[in-house]
Amino acid sequence: MKNVLIFDTTLRDGEQALQRALSRREKIVIAKQLAKLNVDVIEAGFPISSPEDFKSVETIAKEIQGPIICGLSRAVEKDIDACASALKHAKRPRIHTFLATSDIHMEKKFRKTQEQVVEMAVQAVTYARRFCDDVEFSCEDAGRTSLELLYHIVESVIKAGATTVNIPDTVGYTVPSEFGTIIKNVFNNVPNIDKTVVSVHCHNDLGLAVSNSLAAVQAGARQVECTMNGLGERAGNAALEEIVMILGTRQKLLNLSTNIKTQELYPSSKLVSRICNVSVQQNKAVIGKNAFSHSSGIHQDGVLKEKSTYEIMSPQTIGREDKTFNLTGRSGRHVIKHRLEKLGYAPGYYDLDKIYDSFLALADKKGQVFDDDLELLMEADAFSSEDTFNLCHLQVSSGLNIIPNAALKIDRNGNVIQESATGDGPVDACFNAIDRACGISAKIEEYTIVANPGGRMAVGTVNLIADYNGRKIHGVGFSTDIIEASAHAYLNAINKIERLIEIDKFKNGNNEG
Numbered sequence: 060m061k062n063v064l065i066f067d068t069t070l071r072d073g074e075q076a077l078q079r080a081l082s083r084r085e086k087i088v089i090a091k092q093l094a095k096l097n098v099d100v101i102e103a104g105f106p107i108s109s110p111e112d113f114k115s116v117e118t119i120a121k122e123i124q125g126p127i128i129c130g131l132s133r134a135v136e137k138d139i140d141a142c143a144s145a146l147k148h149a150k151r152p153r154i155h156t157f158l159a160t161s162d163i164h165m166e167k168k169f170r171k172t173q174e175q176v177v178e179m180a181v182q183a184v185t186y187a188r189r190f191c192d193d194v195e196f197s198c199e200d201a202g203r204t205s206l207e208l209l210y211h212i213v214e215s216v217i218k219a220g221a222t223t224v225n226i227p228d229t230v231g232y233t234v235p236s237e238f239g240t241i242i243k244n245v246f247n248n249v250p251n252i253d254k255t256v257v258s259v260h261c262h263n264d265l266g267l268a269v270s271n272s273l274a275a276v277q278a279g280a281r282q283v284e285c286t287m288n289g290l291g292e293r294a295g296n297a298a299l300e301e302i303v304m305i306l307g308t309r310q311k312l313l314n315l316s317t318n319i320k321t322q323e324l325y326p327s328s329k330l331v332s333r334i335c336n337v338s339v340q341q342n343k344a345v346i347g348k349n350a351f352s353h354s355s356g357i358h359q360d361g362v363l364k365e366k367s368t369y370e371i372m373s374p375q376t377i378g379r380e381d382k383t384f385n386l387t388g389r390s391g392r393h394v395i396k397h398r399l400e401k402l403g404y405a406p407g408y409y410d411l412d413k414i415y416d417s418f419l420a421l422a423d424k425k426g427q428v429f430d431d432d433l434e435l436l437m438e439a440d441a442f443s444s445e446d447t448f449n450l451c452h453l454q455v456s457s458g459l460n461i462i463p464n465a466a467l468k469i470d471r472n473g474n475v476i477q478e479s480a481t482g483d484g485p486v487d488a489c490f491n492a493i494d495r496a497c498g499i500s501a502k503i504e505e506y507t508i509v510a511n512p513g514g515r516m517a518v519g520t521v522n523l524i525a526d527y528n529g530r531k532i533h534g535v536g537f538s539t540d541i542i543e544a545s546a547h548a549y550l551n552a553i554n555k556i557e558r559l560i561e562i563d564k565f566k567n568g569n570n571e572g
Contacts, residue, residue, distance in 0.1 A: 231264030239274030356391030
C-alpha cells in the first residue's frame, strides 16, 4: 500500500476566496482541527502578504503539533526571509516557494526568458535551503507549461535542494488523461525525480480538480494539495474530503492510502463552513447534507435490507450520524413502517395501508413529512387537531445595550397565561417565554427565514426543526414581523409536542390495559 500525503491549503488558498480575511484566532481554531484530522502538511499562510498573516503563520508554527507547518513565498529573497522568520518556532517547518513557468506568464507577467526563470527558481530554492531542510517548489501554471521546460526546471530545482516539487494545474485547464500524462512524462524524463516527492495542486475551473488529482496520483504523484469543502480561488481547489474518501473507498483498486482520520472529516467540514461563512451545497459529495439521504422508495427498501445496496461508504466513516430517510411522496410503505416502529408503534397497532394513503395525501401537500406529522396521522381519529396553545399578545424589546426581553400572553383552552423572559436575542427571548407559559421545552436544531415577495411588507416564513426527546418536530409561522413569525413557528411545534404527549399517554394506557 502506497501512501499519499495530504497537503491542506485551506488557510492559504482557501482563504483567498473568502469575502474577508480570517482572524488569527479563527486560523488557529481551524489549524487545530486540521491537526486532529491528521493532515500531513498545513499551509498556514503567505507571511509576506500582511503583518496579520505573518503573525497567524508564526502562531500556528508555535502552537500546532504534528503536521508540517508550511508558509508560501514567491521566488524572491524578502518573501523567503518572511517565511523563515514566521516558521522559526515550528518543529517541522517547510518553505514553499513558487514561480510561474508557462509561456503566457513568462511573456506577459514576468517578461523573462526560460533560462532566466530557471535561474530564479534555482536561486530561490538554494536560498530557502539556508533556513529549512524541507523546501517545496511549485511550477505555477504547469498545466500550460512546455514539457521540455518543465523537465528542465524540475531537474534543476531538485539539484538545488527541493524536497518536494509541485506540478499545479493553476487555472484548472487540463483534463484527467492529459494531466495524468504530464505527471507520467515528468517521472519518465527527469533523471533525479526519485530524490523528491511529486505533488499536485489542481483547481476546479472546469469541475475537474478532484479527477485531475486522482489521475496524478495514479501516475505516481504522492502529495495532493487540497482544501476542506473545496474552497479556493475562483471555482476552488480539489476537495480534501473527496480525495481522501476516493482513496479510502477504492483502496483495493488504487493500492493507495492516506494518514487522514476520516471520522474527523465531517466535523472539519462543518467547522470550516461556519468560520468561513461559506455554506456547503446539499448535494456535495461526501459531506453534503444529502450525501447519505435516501428518498426513492426503491433505494430506501434496499438500504433497509442491506446498506451496501446504495451506500458505498458509511456515514460513520466520516464522522456523521446514520443515514436519513427523507419521507416524501416517493417513499414506500416499508419506510413508513420502519419509521413508525422507530417512533414506538408496533406493527399491529395500525392499518399500514390506511396510514400510507393518508401519508401520500399529506406528502403531496407539503413535500416532506416529519415525525410529528406521521404520529398525528396515526391518531387523527382519536384526537382533535385544534391547538392547545394560542398566542394572544407579544411584546419584544431589543437593541444596543438592551437585554432582549419578550412578554406574551398565551391562551390555553380558554385560560390566559402571561409570562416574560430574557434571551440571547429577541427570538431566543420569545422561545424562552413560550417555554415558561406552556411548560414544554424543545431544542431548536434548524431555523430558517424566507421572505416571500412583497417589498417592505413581505410576509416572512419561519421554518424550524425542534428536537423533543429524540423526535424531530417541524414548526412553521408566518408574519410581516419576523419575531412574531418565529413565535408562531415555535408555538406550532409546541402544540404538536403537546398532542404527542397526549398520544403517549393514550398508548401507555392501552398497553397497560
